Amino acid sequence: MKPPMRKGPAVHRAAWVGAAAVAASASQARRRPAAAVAIAAAAGVAGLAAFRPRNPVFGRTLWHGPADGRRAAITFDDGPGPSTDEVLDVLAREGVRATFFVLGRQVDRHPAAVRRMVAEGHQVANHGYDHGILIFRGPRHVRDQLRRTEESVARAAGADAMSRLFRAPHGFRGPATAAGALLAGYRMAAWTTGVFDSAEPGAATIARRSAEALAPGTILLLHDADGWAPGRPRQQTADALGEICRSARERDLELVTLDALSGPR
Ligand SMILES: [Zn+2]
16 A cells, blocks of 8 residues: 555645646637636636535535534544543543544554444544545545555454444545545545644633534534544543533533434435
């Protein structure tokens, strides 16, 4: 498997592709103005879609649940990691079930945490194997990332532990991402609100932003580990979690897994 493409190089390459499209458009501008407009428009649409997790151009994603119910969902990306057990402790204490978009690489390091997720009624979902950006990858690469993570989860917690829900790293998707997900039998997920807990703004800020975001149907994005630094904890997120669960209760919202929020496909 190719080494993971990080966020910076992916953005750089997207900028170069955009520049090439502008050059191609300019070269056509005099003789074929309609072609020039089409090239520029297609590049613009593709560029915007790739970096917008909810944009449907590269496939529809689950990013919100029913707004007329009393349910919402909290989701965790990039784990399991050193903070996952503490996150699971808080969820158990609060009686809340969540969805964990795990990385295969992290599952290999912390298999017991995945067993615990399953035993305690949480949903395990796929975030790819190594957190590499998928915008410029083909469908086979995407499928391989999903399959490898499935294998890691199966080794850790059994063949049925992984649900068929996939969230691309950073939510960034390219033309082949949906095809790869479909090939592997997955539905794509995004989120309603991210509170930037990975920037570590303090537990109180994470709790306040989350409270402001919680409403019927909200899918909240949090992190129980770091996609690029496998050993790094997410202590502030763990510290904020009890308050987030209490905020949901104050709003009469039940926090559930994504499968429970979205219902049968
Ligand atoms: Zn991630």
